[in-house]
Amino acid sequence: MLTEINYLAVLTATVAAFVTSSAYYAVLGTQGGETRPWQIAVELVRSATLSLVLAGLVTHFDLRFGPALVLALVLWIGFPAVLLSGSMLWEKVAWRIAAGHAGDWLLKLLLLTTIVSLWR
Numbered sequence: 001m002l003t004e005i006n007y008l009a010v011l012t013a014t015v016a017a018f019v020t021s022s023a024y025y026a027v028l029g030t031q032g033g034e035t036r037p038w039q040i041a042v043e044l045v046r047s048a049t050l051s052l053v054l055a056g057l058v059t060h061f062d063l064r065f066g067p068a069l070v071l072a073l074v075l076w077i078g079f080p081a082v083l084l085s086g087s088m089l090w091e092k093v094a095w096r097i098a099a100g101h102a103g104d105w106l107l108k109l110l111l112l113t114t115i116v117s118l119w120r
Contacts, residue, residue: 005055009119013051013112018044020111024104030097050108055116068117072109080105 021043058068084102087093 004059005052006116006119009116010048010051010055012119013055013115014044014048016115017047017051017108017112020107021047021104024107025100028100030100047108047112051112051116054109054112058113058117059120063117065114065117068113069110072113076102076106076109080109 018040054072057063057071061067061071063071080102084093084098084105088095088098
């Protein structure tokens with residue numbers, strides 16, 4: 001399965017996710033302080049990990065664009081939405097902060113899945 005993944009699509013999706021997420025938080029005005037180089041590196045690794053997982057799922061299940069987007073939505077409901085609602089419930093995270101992160105995750109999942117499903 002790993003040999004069938006388009007790693008150029010994963011790399012492209014990683015960079016696209018990083019840029020999109022950065023722009024998203026800049027528009028929301030929620031980026032806190034100065035970004036350090038190690039934070040950028042960690043965020044790129046996080047985006048690459050997510051891109052690789054999505055590419056693996058899309059490849060393994062031989063999903064085309066439409067079904068891949070459904071997978072992205074299901075993953076968003078199953079993971080970020082559940083985790084963020086839990087942080088609101090148990091850690092008293094403000095709903096606006098959780099909603100902002102949920103929007104970022106939704107954009108990322110849809111963008112990454114679009115790139116890796118169309119570029120197979």
